[in-house]
Amino acid sequence: MKSIITISRQFGSGGREIGEKTAAELGYKFYDKEIIEKLAEKTGLAKEYIRKAGEYAPSKSIFSYAFIARNSDGTSITDYLYRVQRELVLEIAEEGPCVIVGRCADYILREHEGCLNVFIRGELDAKIERVTKLYSVNPDKAKKIMKDADKKRAINYKYCAEREWGAIKNYDMVLNSTAFGIEKCVDLICRAAK
């Protein structure tokens, strides 16, 4: 039985929902926003900053958003946050069975036995439809949000993990949520974990 499931996902693919339902089905703890809250506690940084900086790319706007002279050793905030995030994900993994969404958890836990790394992708039209509904935006705006978010996730992943986000070699299982639907993805991940 795999005791830790990491879920990486394209924006709009339903990966977060799939992760949450998988955790509920297996009786595992679920970590998504919970990690941001814990990181805010540990670092003193604002949640909004962590949400953007941890998940997305190190960028000028993010640095200007929360430039603090915390580290006298010259470590950038991005590196500092990643270090705390890494420690936190390793702690969470020790605590017991869980599903972790995003946060480079697949990379951070790469040496961890009993870890199932999943990537959720979706077809463009289906993702646009999902984002349009969830964020009450028009399809063009939805497409832009998605593209931007995935680009930033890829850059952040490359920066922290030094490998390619969404490349098949990082994952044990990749599922197309458009082909299967949310419930079937949950079923397949649970089956894979057993």
Place this chain on the structure above:
Amino acid sequence: MKSIITISRQFGSGGREIGEKTAAELGYKFYDKEIIEKLAEKTGLAKEYIRKAGEYAPSKSIFSYAFIARNSDGTSITDYLYRVQRELVLEIAEEGPCVIVGRCADYILREHEGCLNVFIRGELDAKIERVTKLYSVNPDKAKKIMKDADKKRAINYKYCAEREWGAIKNYDMVLNSTAFGIEKCVDLICRAAK
């Protein structure tokens, strides 16, 4: 119920075996070498040539292996073979439930309803071990065979399908056979097809 399953696979990942066992489990017809035999019948080309040319890359050595002046319209043998292969895969898909390994079937059947496209990958060490045993070669030779075969598959796929072999967006499901083992992959594909 998905009535057609296409299996693309890294060399040494056990994808062919997984495809065969999935077909047996579901009571589907299985197409791998059978396609080469049918293509040889239809084209008059040698099986060995088809095995190399259809699966692998259009290369000088392949052209010199079986240069025949079949097509007065100037179509290359590669293009000619792909056209016959495409017609054959479409015919097979009409005949009833089946599992098709390789042959760009995922691309050829991209408009086909009820098609489940699977990619099987594996970890390098596990693939080397498998190839070492299956082909009675040393690990260095196994690594070379694998690298060469996957490179040629990628080039052939790029040539015929004009897209990237092994890129997640082509597949509904990607499985790491090293993480799951052969039987579990069969189980997950059967579950996904249902």
